[in-house]
Amino acid sequence: MLDETNSGNVLVEVRDLKMHFPIHAGVFKKRVGEVKAVDGISFDIFEGETLGLVGESGCGKSTAGRAILRLYDITEGSIKIDGVEIGPTPQPKLREMRPTMQMVFQDPQASLNPRMSVAAIIGEPLDEHTDFSKKEKREKVLGLMDAVGLNRDFANRYPHEFSGGQRQRIGIARALALNPKFIVCDEPIAALDVSIQAQVVNLLEDLQEEFGLTYLFISHDLSMVRHIADRVAVMYLGRVVELATREELFRAPKHPYTQALLSAVPEPDPSLEEKVERILLEGDVPSPSKPPKGCNFCTRCPQVMDICKEIDPTGKEIAAGHQVACHLYADT
Amino acid sequence: MTDATIQAARPPRSQWWDVWDQFKTHKGAMAGLIFFVFIIAAVYLGPFLWTIDPTYIDIRARNSGPSLAHPFGADQLGRDILARMLQGGQVSISVGLTAMLLSLVLGTFVGVLAGYWKRLDGLLMRLTDLFLALPLLPLLLVIIMLFRDPLRAMFGLETGIFILIVFVIGITSWMQTARIVRGDVLALKEREYVLAARSIGTPSRRVVLRHILPNIMSPIMVSATLGIANAIITESALSFLGLGFPPDYPTWGRLLFDAKDMIQQYPERVIWPGLAISLTVLAVNYIGDGLRDALDPRIRGR
Numbered sequence: 001m002l003d004e005t006n007s008g009n010v011l012v013e014v015r016d017l018k019m020h021f022p023i024h025a026g027v028f029k030k031r032v033g034e035v036k037a038v039d040g041i042s043f044d045i046f047e048g049e050t051l052g053l054v055g056e057s058g059c060g061k062s063t064a065g066r067a068i069l070r071l072y073d074i075t076e077g078s079i080k081i082d083g084v085e086i087g088p089t090p091q092p093k094l095r096e097m098r099p100t101m102q103m104v105f106q107d108p109q110a111s112l113n114p115r116m117s118v119a120a121i122i123g124e125p126l127d128e129h130t131d132f133s134k135k136e137k138r139e140k141v142l143g144l145m146d147a148v149g150l151n152r153d154f155a156n157r158y159p160h161e162f163s164g165g166q167r168q169r170i171g172i173a174r175a176l177a178l179n180p181k182f183i184v185c186d187e188p189i190a191a192l193d194v195s196i197q198a199q200v201v202n203l204l205e206d207l208q209e210e211f212g213l214t215y216l217f218i219s220h221d222l223s224m225v226r227h228i229a230d231r232v233a234v235m236y237l238g239r240v241v242e243l244a245t246r247e248e249l250f251r252a253p254k255h256p257y258t259q260a261l262l263s264a265v266p267e268p269d270p271s272l273e274e275k276v277e278r279i280l281l282e283g284d285v286p287s288p289s290k291p292p293k294g295c296n297f298c299t300r301c302p303q304v305m306d307i308c309k310e311i312d313p314t315g316k317e318i319a320a321g322h323q324v325a326c327h328l329y330a331d332t
Numbered sequence: 333m334t335d336a337t338i339q340a341a342r343p344p345r346s347q348w349w350d351v352w353d354q355f356k357t358h359k360g361a362m363a364g365l366i367f368f369v370f371i372i373a374a375v376y377l378g379p380f381l382w383t384i385d386p387t388y389i390d391i392r393a394r395n396s397g398p399s400l401a402h403p404f405g406a407d408q409l410g411r412d413i414l415a416r417m418l419q420g421g422q423v424s425i426s427v428g429l430t431a432m433l434l435s436l437v438l439g440t441f442v443g444v445l446a447g448y449w450k451r452l453d454g455l456l457m458r459l460t461d462l463f464l465a466l467p468l469l470p471l472l473l474v475i476i477m478l479f480r481d482p483l484r485a486m487f488g489l490e491t492g493i494f495i496l497i498v499f500v501i502g503i504t505s506w507m508q509t510a511r512i513v514r515g516d517v518l519a520l521k522e523r524e525y526v527l528a529a530r531s532i533g534t535p536s537r538r539v540v541l542r543h544i545l546p547n548i549m550s551p552i553m554v555s556a557t558l559g560i561a562n563a564i565i566t567e568s569a570l571s572f573l574g575l576g577f578p579p580d581y582p583t584w585g586r587l588l589f590d591a592k593d594m595i596q597q598y599p600e601r602v603i604w605p606g607l608a609i610s611l612t613v614l615a616v617n618y619i620g621d622g623l624r625d626a627l628d629p630r631i632r633g634r
Contacts (some may be wrong), residue, residue, distance in 0.1 A: 066527075069531055071527060071530055071531055092535070094533070095533040095535070096533075098531070098532060098533030099533070101531075102531065102532075103528070103531045105524050105527070105528060106524075107524055110523055110524040110525065111524035111525050111527075111528050112525055112528075113525040113542075113543050113546075113547070114547070114628075114629060114630055115546040115547055115627075115628070115629055116542075116546075117347075117629075124529065124532060124534070124542070125532045125533075128532055128533055128534055128538075129532075129533065158629035158630070160629065160630045171528075174528070174532075178532075
């Protein structure tokens with residue numbers, strides 16, 4: 001993948017990542033199948049960039065994010081972060097790698113322990129990975145609170161005393177505590193109202209500039225991804241169907257699913273709104289435990305061909321830095 | 333960052349002061365605490381003031397009602413009931429507290445292990461079911477028959493039987509706690525803050541100590557307060573069956589059972605120990621209630 005914006009080093013390298021959850025049923029809890037939540041995704045994230053990961057609910061975005069941080073024991077594949085392979089590493093050994101990679105969670109209410117004060121929450125990573133004295137720790141925590149725009153007086157308060165946006169700032173401060181290089185933002189703005197969303201996204205952008213962070217930004221909000229991401233990967237049923245730079249993807253989406261997804265974004269200008277042609281997909285997303293034969297999207301694709309129902313398309317680079325997994329572009 | 337700015341932010345105040353402040357606002361809990369402290373003081377310091385030996389037999393005073401010499405009256409052998417209540421309280425309260433602690437620790441330990449580590453779940457919960465299915469009384473009989481004499485030889489008469497009773501009550505009453513705790517741990521470990529802790533690299537044992545245990549405080553508190561009541565009553569039942577402390581050794585339960593034959597002639601002899609048991613249990617319940625509220629930051633400060 002060569003592109004002028006992506007001249008940096010690869011920080012995160014994901015290859016054929018698979019995360020299957022077993023389904024047990026019956027009296028003897030026999031394994032009867034598996035949910036293929038993430039079924040072979042590959043991409044690179046360059047240092048200092050933001051990769052947007054979009055897709056509808058249940059397509060495996062969050063699972064992918066968590067699997068990349070090895071919060072799950074992955075089924076297959078390789079994950080390299082900062083040159084270190086962490087795919088097959090057992091959990092206890094991952095501890096040393098944890099400071100490099102952190103996560104911001106979707107629900108700021110649920111991701112903060114209600115019984116810990118803000119200072120204790122932000123300080124938890126420091127307790128685990130540094131041997132700061134009490135005073136050093138407090139200094140660092142207060143510094144982090146400044147960095148995310150929280151009043152220092154709030155240090156001894158508890159999460160329930162804060163608004164959603166402030167709670168998300170606490171979550172971000174916790175993720176920043178160990179000076180990570182790579183942060184997975186798992187729909188960090190989905191639970192916030194619109195005015196706060198902008199604040200949090202701008203904060204994330206400022207922090208990226210200040211600390212040189214790399215983000216994997218998971219979202220279903222296309223306009224927000226368009227705002228923050230440098231490159232965008234589109235997921236459908238556990239696969240990445242299209243991966244391109246932001247401009248390229250929003251200007252000329254190639255995969256039929258991406259086209260349908262983008263056509264669903266509301267157009268603010270009423271005069272243009274009438275001209276927008278909506279692509280409405282028929283039917284429902286197939287169950288990830290029984291994906292269709294051939295292309296995962298073949299059951300709903302408006303441009304389906306015979307080959308789609310037989311052979312699974314692989315990702316092809318059709319232009320510099322623009323990958324599509326679709327038979328329509330097999331020859332180009 | 334300069335020193336001045338650090339000091340500008342309030343220094344962290346110990347959480348326990350906040351807990352105490354909240355506890356004080358709970359009227360029932362304060363009343364319970366005061367009463368409980370009073371009972372403890374009475375049963376442990378009282379014998380120094382009321383110096384009649386609880387086993388001294390003053391046969392002329394037998395079955396006498398309340399008088400200056402015997403404020404609570406005397407029993408059928410002429411022993412002073414107040415002195416017996418005070419000494420009985422020592423035993424009943426210490427048995428109640430220790431047995432509750434033992435069953436709580438055991439129950440929480442098993443519950444957390446079973447809830448947090450899926451591999452242990454099946455095994456530990458079947459063990460819990462097994463204990464629940466055991467017929468309690470025959471089991472107690474066998475345990476006491478087997479271990480009473482060796483323990484008496486080892487620790488002396490009273491300490492031996494005390495250890496035995498606490499142990500017996502403890503290991504036969506932890507199952508409810510274990511089940512409740514397991515259920516709560518199962519729910520809590522799927523919460524995002526536990527995931528967040530794992531993404532930080534917190535090892536499981538510290539996740540349990542830092543995130544799980546503080547959040548299952550409420551059900552543990554409830555089982556604890558109920559556990560004290562249960563332990564006191566079980567001890568009474570054991571004494572009644574002749575399996576507990578020796579017959580001349582007073583406990584609240586024993587006093588109650590000794591008096592029950594003459595409940596119609598001398599109802600006050602049943603009322604005193606009965607009242608002591610109920611009020612102690614009630615006080616402990618209120619303390620637990622207040623403590624549970626005070627430990628929850630969401631309720632604190634309201």
